[in-house]
Amino acid sequence: MFESYAHLLIITFILWCSKQACAQLLQWKLISEHSLMQPRYGHQAFAFANTTEPAKIFIYGGKQGDGVILNGIIEVDTQTLQVKTMATYPTVIQGKAFAAGTGMEGVYVTFGGINQSFVLVNDLHVLDSKHFPSLFSNENSVIQQSKPYNNVQLFEAFPGVPSIQGMASTIDPNTQVVYFIGGQTDIREQGQLAKYSSCIFGYSILDKTWFLASSSKNCYAQPPEAPGPRAYATAFAYKGNIYYFGGSVIRLNQSIQPEPLINFYNDLWRFNLQTGLWKQLKLSGVQPLPRDGHTATIRGSKVYIFGGRTCQNPEKASNCSIKTLTFLKDLWSLDLENCTLSEHRCSWTEHQAKNSSVGAPVARAFHQAVALQSSSEYEWDDIWIIAGVSSAHDGGILGDIWTLRFPPNPDAPAQVNIMSAADSQNEYIYTAFRLDHLLPINFTNEINAIFKSYLAQLLSNAGIITQEIELVVVKKATSAKNESTLAIYAAIVDLRQTYIAVDTLKSAPLDPLQQLSNVPEITLLQVGSGELGTFEQTLEMEPSHPSSLSVTIIVVIVVVSVLGFVLITAVAAIVFWKMSSKQKTKNANHPTSDDDAQLSKIAHKNTQRLAYSIDRMDTTTIDNNNNIEKDDEIQPAPEHS
Ligand SMILES: *[C@@H]1O[C@H](CO)[C@@H](O)[C@H](O)[C@H]1NC(C)=O
Ligand SMILES: *[C@@H]1O[C@H](CO)[C@@H](O)[C@H](O)[C@H]1NC(C)=O
Ligand SMILES: *[C@@H]1O[C@H](CO)[C@@H](O)[C@H](O)[C@H]1NC(C)=O
Numbered sequence: 001m002f003e004s005y006a007h008l009l010i011i012t013f014i015l016w017c018s019k020q021a022c023a024q025l026l027q028w029k030l031i032s033e034h035s036l037m038q039p040r041y042g043h044q045a046f047a048f049a050n051t052t053e054p055a056k057i058f059i060y061g062g063k064q065g066d067g068v069i070l071n072g073i074i075e076v077d078t079q080t081l082q083v084k085t086m087a088t089y090p091t092v093i094q095g096k097a098f099a100a101g102t103g104m105e106g107v108y109v110t111f112g113g114i115n116q117s118f119v120l121v122n123d124l125h126v127l128d129s130k131h132f133p134s135l136f137s138n139e140n141s142v143i144q145q146s147k148p149y150n151n152v153q154l155f156e157a158f159p160g161v162p163s164i165q166g167m168a169s170t171i172d173p174n175t176q177v178v179y180f181i182g183g184q185t186d187i188r189e190q191g192q193l194a195k196y197s198s199c200i201f202g203y204s205i206l207d208k209t210w211f212l213a214s215s216s217k218n219c220y221a222q223p224p225e226a227p228g229p230r231a232y233a234t235a236f237a238y239k240g241n242i243y244y245f246g247g248s249v250i251r252l253n254q255s256i257q258p259e260p261l262i263n264f265y266n267d268l269w270r271f272n273l274q275t276g277l278w279k280q281l282k283l284s285g286v287q288p289l290p291r292d293g294h295t296a297t298i299r300g301s302k303v304y305i306f307g308g309r310t311c312q313n314p315e316k317a318s319n320c321s322i323k324t325l326t327f328l329k330d331l332w333s334l335d336l337e338n339c340t341l342s343e344h345r346c347s348w349t350e351h352q353a354k355n356s357s358v359g360a361p362v363a364r365a366f367h368q369a370v371a372l373q374s375s376s377e378y379e380w381d382d383i384w385i386i387a388g389v390s391s392a393h394d395g396g397i398l399g400d401i402w403t404l405r406f407p408p409n410p411d412a413p414a415q416v417n418i419m420s421a422a423d424s425q426n427e428y429i430y431t432a433f434r435l436d437h438l439l440p441i442n443f444t445n446e447i448n449a450i451f452k453s454y455l456a457q458l459l460s461n462a463g464i465i466t467q468e469i470e471l472v473v474v475k476k477a478t479s480a481k482n483e484s485t486l487a488i489y490a491a492i493v494d495l496r497q498t499y500i501a502v503d504t505l506k507s508a509p510l511d512p513l514q515q516l517s518n519v520p521e522i523t524l525l526q527v528g529s530g531e532l533g534t535f536e537q538t539l540e541m542e543p544s545h546p547s548s549l550s551v552t553i554i555v556v557i558v559v560v561s562v563l564g565f566v567l568i569t570a571v572a573a574i575v576f577w578k579m580s581s582k583q584k585t586k587n588a589n590h591p592t593s594d595d596d597a598q599l600s601k602i603a604h605k606n607t608q609r610l611a612y613s614i615d616r617m618d619t620t621t622i623d624n625n626n627n628i629e630k631d632d633e634i635q636p637a638p639e640h641s
């Protein structure tokens with residue numbers, strides 16, 4: 001009976017999700033309109049995280065409105081939003097614009113670009129956070145600049161790596177090799193034709209060596225079966241392949257047309273790192289417009305494309321007058337796992353992110369996007385969008401910072417630890433807490449341990465023998481500054497002590513817990529006993545949770561319309577069964593003489609399915625409790641993909 005009910009709940013949830021807000025699950029949040037930093041475009045941005053401290057975003061270089069290239073590195077504390085300029089040693093790191101850069105696990109590599117004398121350079125900077133123990137402390141951090149790799153300017157003379165701007169870059173996490181693709185190898189002056197590269201250079205962080213990854217050594221030529229030379233494209237590595245999207249080439253032929261013409265691309269290519277071969281992916285469905293200067297941000301198994309430049313007239317995207325450029329603010333994703341499995345499954349999805357109370361980021365190009373890596377499997381990241389250039393603003397240069405909020409990932413395991421019920425005849429005591437204003441970065445094992453030992457101590461003080469206290473599920477609702485976490489702890493206690501245990505937990509003083517764990521706000525949501533399913537139901541049915549109720553109501557509607565009268569009877573039976581099972585639990589709370597008989601009645605359960613229901617339950621629970629900030633509204637349903 002319970003199984004069929006759970007199935008219905010799952011099915012109806014999916015129906016409800018696809019019909020309602022699922023297209024609107026992402027949401028913009030304005031972090032700073034300006035003043036955090038000087039407006040800029042063509043800059044670099046990257047994040048360093050540390051499991052105990054909030055991540056920091058570093059912003060480097062870029063061009064100002066007057067064309068001046070900015071010096072130094074700015075750091076933004078993602079929690080306090082404090083901004084400071086990093087001290088660099090031995091000298092201030094010379095600012096660059098249109099450099100390429102990427103990194104992982106606290107190492108960032110940036111290469112090329114234009115320096116402050118407007119000269120193309122081939123400097124390589126490797127920023128390794130391991131060498132900066134004070135990075136997350138409040139002292140000023142010092143970053144060292146590597147020596148320029150070499151001064152070889154000659155392009156064809158591989159292994160000399162050229163000076164280049166507008167390369168796409170990505171890192172293969174398995175080998176820690178950074179790949180730099182394409183780019184423009186000279187600065188286009190009035191009336192000059194730019195030179196574009198089609199080559200892929202690899203730089204191994206571990207070996208500190210460069211190599212040419214693409215097969216053709218003539219980087220200027222159009223290689224067979226490969227993307228042509230171009231600049232300002234994006235690259236993203238996933239499971240042994242590098243994907244390459246978009247970009248542009250400026251052509252000038254004054255005998256035809258006095259102004260330069262831009263050819264924008266929206267083709268998607270895949271470079272197999274093992275075979276060194278390119279393949280163009282022919283995707284079905286709607287494609288993003290051709291563009292350059294966009295960002296591609298990998299978040300889990302998906303890549304998100306945001307913004308860029310294109311042609312006002314989409315039909316002229318391959319032959320666009322430089323006077324008819326326009327900027328984009330659209331958001332697309334590609335499921336790279338699907339693309340790995342099969343080309344037929346690989347297709348673009350456009351997303352409509354919900355506005356914040358002050359709207360959404362304006363269209364832009366040459367901005368930066370950073371995905372914050374979460375420090376544990378049950379936490380997730382926002383994508384930060386930083387500055388850029390836009391036609392829609394005075395002067396066009398932006399200094400704003402936004403985050404793109406994601407709903408809880410339905411694929412992420414919600415449960416940290418589910419007690420195995422199959423071989424246990426014991427009853428569980430469940431305690432649900434909501435922890436507010438907690439950032440994902442600091443929901444640590446430490447807090448978990450503090451909660452567990454506090455609950456164990458509490459029960460032990462009341463003379464209750466607990467076999468085990470487990471964290472059953474933890475789920476977060478995110479909002480740029482304040483986090484809400486639902487944590488459910490389960491204890492196995494002797495059935496005869498259930499009543500006292502529940503009472504003890506219900507009256508648990510939360511102040512000491514708050515002090516011990518340093519969590520600003522803790523709310524005890526529910527204490528229950530019996531089956532996890534029963535407990536979940538009581539949380540769902542709380543009158544203060546309208547969206548949970550709407551799910552429940554839809555269960556009935558779907559049952560009536562699809563399955564008719566027979567199932568109404570079934571539902572009635574389920575409801576009756578639920579009520580009787582609740583009755584059972586209630587009885588179990590009181591010490592009775594036939595405890596042993598009660599014990600044997602506790603049904604075994606399918607932990608998988610229960611975990612799923614809990615997942616739904618706590619998502620909606622948090623949604624409705626998290627009314628800290630209107631702007632921070634969290635959408636109830638998981639991202640639909
Ligand atoms: C820019 O690079 C060129 C060539 O390497 C160099 O001569 C010049 O001093 C650099 N300018 C700055 C401001 O670093
Ligand atoms: C994070 O940074 C802080 C402050 O620099 C340091 O004390 C701590 O050890 C770091 N944690 C990890 C896991 O590296
Ligand atoms: C410019 O256009 C003319 C006329 O189509 C053509 O003959 C010439 O080759 C073009 N020049 C270049 C550099 O493409």
Ligand SMILES: *[C@@H]1O[C@H](CO)[C@@H](O)[C@H](O)[C@H]1NC(C)=O
Nearest residue numbers: 256257261316318319320321
């Ligand atoms: C590109 O546009 C120019 C004028 O805007 C036109 O003269 C030229 O024929 C076009 N070329 C192609 C290949 O469409």
Ligand SMILES: *[C@@H]1O[C@H](CO)[C@@H](O)[C@H](O)[C@H]1NC(C)=O
Nearest residue numbers: 334335338345346347349641
């Ligand atoms: C991934 O593939 C599955 C199975 O074909 C499909 O249901 C799903 O929609 C795909 N995801 C995306 C984002 O295209």
Ligand SMILES: *[C@@H]1O[C@H](CO)[C@@H](O)[C@H](O)[C@H]1NC(C)=O
Nearest residue numbers: 354355356358359360361362
């Ligand atoms: C979102 O905000 C933008 C301005 O930032 C506005 O143009 C747009 O109409 C808004 N969309 C909705 C659905 O409110």
Ligand SMILES: *[C@@H]1O[C@H](CO)[C@@H](O)[C@H](O)[C@H]1NC(C)=O
Nearest residue numbers: 437480481482520521628629
């Ligand atoms: C986060 O929570 C704290 C503590 O309740 C509150 O003072 C602050 O205004 C909140 N910040 C946001 C952005 O809601």
Ligand SMILES: *[C@@H]1O[C@H](CO)[C@@H](O)[C@H](O)[C@H]1NC(C)=O
Nearest residue numbers: 079438439442447517518519
């Ligand atoms: C989480 O981070 C906030 C902000 O730094 C801090 O006030 C709080 O004490 C941290 N919580 C824990 C448990 O470390």
